[in-house]
Amino acid sequence: MLTLSILGFLYEQPTHAYELKRKISGLSGHIRPVSDGALYPAITRLEKAGHLTRHQEPGSGATPRQVLSLTPAGEKELMRRLAEPAEVEITDRNSFLTLLAFLGFLPxxxxxxxxxxxxxxxxxxxxxxxxxxxxxxxxxxxxxxxxxxxxxxxxxxxxxxxxxxxxxxxxxxxxxx
The missing domain is CATH 1.10.287 (Helix Hairpins)
Structure with missing residues (x-):
């Protein structure tokens, strides 16, 4: 669910990790809160797999923000996951609702x-x-x-x-x- 949420929200627009965490929590946080210990390793895995990139932008304070963007390989992976969801994404209600949140992206x-x-x-x-x-x-x-x-x-x-x-x-x- 976390990987699908990351790919889905980044498909909508590039965003920084804090905002991404807020969006994912809004989608499923009342059921399964998203911890930094889960989110950042997932982002790193997706980056290593070539599904997303990071770049710095000036932040509102002195610290620059890391903005995440989906790569073409990430878009392809998202479409694959949406078109061919795992069995648990069909049978588990919460997983299915996460899938449903992004299913409209399938053309x-x-x-x-x-x-x-x-x-x-x-x-x-x-x-x-x-x-x-x-x-x-x-x-x-x-x-x-x-x-x-x-x-x-x-x-x-x-x-x-x-x-x-x-x-x-x-x-x-x-x-x-």
């Missing part, structure tokens, strides 16, 4: 549809937080009120997500024709 609606269909297919498989053997337990079967709430909220979210996915896939498919 071909057909590529966007392929990603959304993967998420819809994931949702169409029976699943639960709790199982009786191999059988998913449904909310109506749950006696613990808190676990029942988990299942009820998940089912409600899943239903809304599936509705949005189906509508968006149809709309994107219609524009691709």
């Amino acid at each position: 071909d609606p057909a590529d966007q549809v392929r990603v959304l269909r993967r998420r819809l297919e994931f949702y169409e498989e029976p699943a639960s937080y709790f199982y009786d053997g191999d059988r998913p337990i449904r909310a109506v079967e749950m006696t613990d009120r808190f676990r029942k709430a988990m299942l009820t909220l998940a089912a409600t979210t899943k239903k809304a997500d599936m509705e949005w996915l189906r509508t968006t896939i149809k709309d994107l498919s219609d524009t691709a024709d």
